[in-house]
Amino acid sequence: MSLKLALVQLAVGAQKAVNLANARAKVLEAAKAGANIVVLPECFNSPYGTQYFAQYAEEIDAAQPSESLQELSKMARDGNIFLVGGSIPERDSGHLFNTCTVWNPQGELIAKHRKVHLFDIDFPGRIVFKESDVLKPGNALTDFATPWGRFGVGICYDMRFPELAMIAARRGCVGMIYPGAFNMTTGPMHWELLLRARAMDNQVFVAGCSPARDTSATYHAWGHSTIVDPFARVIATTEDSQDIVYADLDLELIKEVRQSVPIYAQRRFDVYKDVAAAKKEVS
Numbered sequence: 001m002s003l004k005l006a007l008v009q010l011a012v013g014a015q016k017a018v019n020l021a022n023a024r025a026k027v028l029e030a031a032k033a034g035a036n037i038v039v040l041p042e043c044f045n046s047p048y049g050t051q052y053f054a055q056y057a058e059e060i061d062a063a064q065p066s067e068s069l070q071e072l073s074k075m076a077r078d079g080n081i082f083l084v085g086g087s088i089p090e091r092d093s094g095h096l097f098n099t100c101t102v103w104n105p106q107g108e109l110i111a112k113h114r115k116v117h118l119f120d121i122d123f124p125g126r127i128v129f130k131e132s133d134v135l136k137p138g139n140a141l142t143d144f145a146t147p148w149g150r151f152g153v154g155i156c157y158d159m160r161f162p163e164l165a166m167i168a169a170r171r172g173c174v175g176m177i178y179p180g181a182f183n184m185t186t187g188p189m190h191w192e193l194l195l196r197a198r199a200m201d202n203q204v205f206v207a208g209c210s211p212a213r214d215t216s217a218t219y220h221a222w223g224h225s226t227i228v229d230p231f232a233r234v235i236a237t238t239e240d241s242q243d244i245v246y247a248d249l250d251l252e253l254i255k256e257v258r259q260s261v262p263i264y265a266q267r268r269f270d271v272y273k274d275v276a277a278a279k280k281e282v283s
């Protein structure tokens with residue numbers, strides 16, 4: 001069964017209603033082009049920045065869906081697609097989270113992932129970002145089922161932590177999907193490298209979906225939404241403008257690479273099963 005994956009590298013601005021309308025148009029364009037799974041970027045309904053999260057936050061309650069949730073559900077249903085709804089700032093019991101929702105072709109919410117690893121970095125003179133000033137982290141791993149296999153979900157900084165992807169792959173996921181928004185410092189250094197590394201570590205498909213770059217915004221996204229195959233080859237990518245990145249995923253490649261390089265059978269958990277304990281040695 002063939003599977004077409006589409007990453008919508010969305011131009012995101014300050015007006016939520018405009019972001020939602022633009023997302024709908026691009027998602028339905030991807031669906032019309034034959035995509036089965038469509039992905040939106042991190043913070044697709046709001047500018048990315050700790051100063052914006054409270055203003056744009058919505059509750060995620062499937063029984064009483066908020067503005068963005070209603071739109072995402074409709075996009076999935078109208079496009080007859082699985083939709084990985086990027087992320088939105090989520091409000092729950094007075095706390096804020098950076099949260100991805102996943103929708104099936106009936107428009108039902110089938111998974112919710114709260115960013116587990118918050119983006120706190122400090123590159124002196126270049127970029128300081130501290131999500132933990134305003135957000136709480138999620139505490140769970142997330143995957144969802146499709147007719148083509150299960151996919152794991154992480155949000156942006158989550159891709160720097162190989163354990164998430166490794167657990168998903170060991171549970172049988174055929175791919176990892178990361179809505180993300182790297183920047184002009186970390187993007188050129190690490191974005192493609194990390195996507196390829198997670199694919200190589202686990203011999204699965206990996207996709208990273210970014211917003212388009214807006215140089216008038218406070219945060220300049222790297223763009224370069226990218227799909228990588230289980231051999232860690234980039235099979236589709238783009239530059240920094242609004243675009244849709246498509247790839248037909250040949251799931252047989254997973255078997256092929258695992259036969260050629262059988263790391264799943266060769267792994268030595270008897271030698272290194274206690275990875276968490278090693279942390280004690282690090283300052």
Ligand SMILES: NC(=O)CC(=O)C(=O)O
Pocket residue numbers: 118119155156157158160180181182183186187190
């Ligand atoms: N925006 C993020 O969460 C992560 C990022 O930009 C990086 O890891 O670099």
